[in-house]
């Protein structure tokens with residue numbers, strides 16, 4: 227059982243602050259590292275893998291510092307995001323090379339075991355150039371697992387996978403977590419994370435924005451104020467009525483037509499709007515959210 231600990235960690239590249247004063251503890255089981263593009267997820271994973279030194283703060287595995295600590299690499303498996311594979315090698319040769327690099331006692335047996343775990347034994351004699359995206363991901367996973375590490379770190383492992391490959395990988399991650407390994411994977415998609423991860427850590431613009439199980443994170447995201455544009459046959463009358471409803475925090479008439487509504491409670495608002503329109507005899511033409519982008523959800527989390 228292994229626990230990764232980040233204690234007030236910052237990392238900058240020149241004058242770009244990629245990770246800003248992050249403290250978090252990653253224990254056994256599956257943890258999802260959620261954040262929009264550029265949030266600092268890859269930098270955090272590189273810090274946890276011992277590939278990068280923190281500019282400030284410390285990253286430890288069971289109390290041992292990760293940076294420049296060769297012994298610790300035996301405990302860590304990393305599945306990086308870039309497709310840096312050797313296409314001319316077969317899957318088996320690639321995994322075997324990694325087993326040798328790690329200096330495992332019986333590299334041949336270790337490679338076969340790792341290939342079997344990711345269900346790649348049958349395709350192991352083909353060159354990597356002939357693999358699909360999902361197969362490439364699995365062979366990377368096999369090479370990360372070949373030395374049987376207690377910690378597995380995966381950077382955006384679901385990117386570019388089709389639904390079947392996605393389900394397969396989710397199942398594999400669950401199994402790894404269930405075996406007591408400390409598994410952390412990054413993603414920018416909440417739905418993806420909540421299907422596998424027991425614990426979710428949210429990072430935005432280098433900062434640690436939220437932490438909890440998926441229920442807690444989901445609540446944080448859906449309870450934020452929601453903005454909608456409503457177009458109707460009589461915007462002014464509708465705006466007046468909406469302002470009187472508890473589910474609505476602010477209403478404004480847009481110069482180009484339509485009412486902009488800030489709702490505090492989406493559930494109540496979705497019931498109140500059609501009821502008010504019906505009572506007023508006003509026809510509704512369109513209701514559309516104005517800020518459903520993931521970035522706006524994340525910015526709300528950081529601001530709160």
Ligand SMILES: Nc1ncnc2c1ncn2[C@@H]1O[C@H](COP(=O)(O)OP(=O)(O)OP(=O)(O)O)[C@@H](O)[C@H]1O
Pocket residue numbers: 239240242243244261262263264265266267268269270
């Ligand atoms: N080697 C580098 N030199 C300069 N800036 C960097 C370097 N690596 C990352 N950055 C910057 O640090 C910030 C965080 O990048 P990082 O790749 O860690 O984020 P991310 O959440 O993994 O994003 P993505 O999902 O797009 O890979 C970004 O602003 C990025 O441009």
